[in-house]
Amino acid sequence: MSEPMVTQNLARRVSPGAGAEPSLRQIAYDRIEELLNWGKVRPGQIISQRELMEMADVSLGSVREAIPRFEAEGLLLTLPQRGLMVPSLxxxxxxxxxxxxxxxxxxxxxxxxxxxxxxxxxxxxxxxxxxxxxxxxxxxxxxxxxxxxxxxxxxxxxxxxxxxxxxxxxxxxxxxxxxxxxxxxxxxxxxxxxxxxxxxxxxxxxxxxxxxxxxxxxxxxxxxxxxxxxxxxxxxxxxx
Incomplete structure (x- = not known):
């Protein structure tokens, strides 16, 4: 049996609009989510939108569009005049x-x-x-x-x-x-x-x-x- 891979399994994920080209906002969301999943940004850390843009390799506009969803889900908090904070859990x-x-x-x-x-x-x-x-x-x-x-x-x-x-x-x-x-x-x-x-x-x-x-x-x-x-x-x- 060949070495197991994840590609086919990951392709089965179903999301609204599956099959359509993802928006820049969705791409930014997915890449920032990956940063959270893998500990590239950590609980308690304060980070700017521009730093997120660079880490996720997406546009600043798409980061700004993705942030309200992260805030609604409790995954990021906006600190006025300071940036974004990953909540401490x-x-x-x-x-x-x-x-x-x-x-x-x-x-x-x-x-x-x-x-x-x-x-x-x-x-x-x-x-x-x-x-x-x-x-x-x-x-x-x-x-x-x-x-x-x-x-x-x-x-x-x-x-x-x-x-x-x-x-x-x-x-x-x-x-x-x-x-x-x-x-x-x-x-x-x-x-x-x-x-x-x-x-x-x-x-x-x-x-x-x-x-x-x-x-x-x-x-x-x-x-x-x-x-x-x-x-x-x-x-x-x-x-x-």
Missing amino acids: DVTFIREAYQMRRMIELGAVPAILARLDRSLVTEWIDWHRAAQVRLGQDDGNDLEDFLRDFQLYDWDMHAQMVSVMENRLMSNVYRVTAIKIRMAAQSRVRVTRQNATRVIKEHLAFLTPMLAGEADAATRALSFHIDQSLTLALGGMVQG
Whole structure:
């Protein structure tokens, strides 16, 4: 089996106007979101619109157009005469955000079993098994790139699971909550070979019963996976 890649999976994302050419504002939004997701700008940091423009490699006008959406979602705050601030997100927020994540993801399980194409679940399982093989190799070549791809695949798979409910409001709440979790926990949650190996095992533990239509087993395994992620986000030690 060839080394797993994320391109085809990421292409399945569905958004309003899918298929249309994205606007400059949307491009700016997506690139600034990526900065937040990967910790290029951090909670508590104050940054100017021009700095965001340079980091995102977009026009200043498109940054200005994207900012109101970030403000509405609580991802950026405007400080008069100072610039923009990435909000500080504390331990209480992390716990509450994971509670929201738990409600949404576990609530999606019935829809996943009823609506999700089993061939996609099979593809996810195959991808994870191929990733196990890749991580079992000791050469370390391109490991950093692979771990980044793995993180993207992880984020996208969970988002697709939520999207099966066909509730755009719920999907957007989940997306914004996930960004905030990454922002708050990025100093403690790092994708390493060891963590990726553990996550693959946990993913397979709920994907396999999903494929078999076993709701209780899938829910238990998904709940355990979310608990593990919360523990890690809070700086604790996880199992396995």
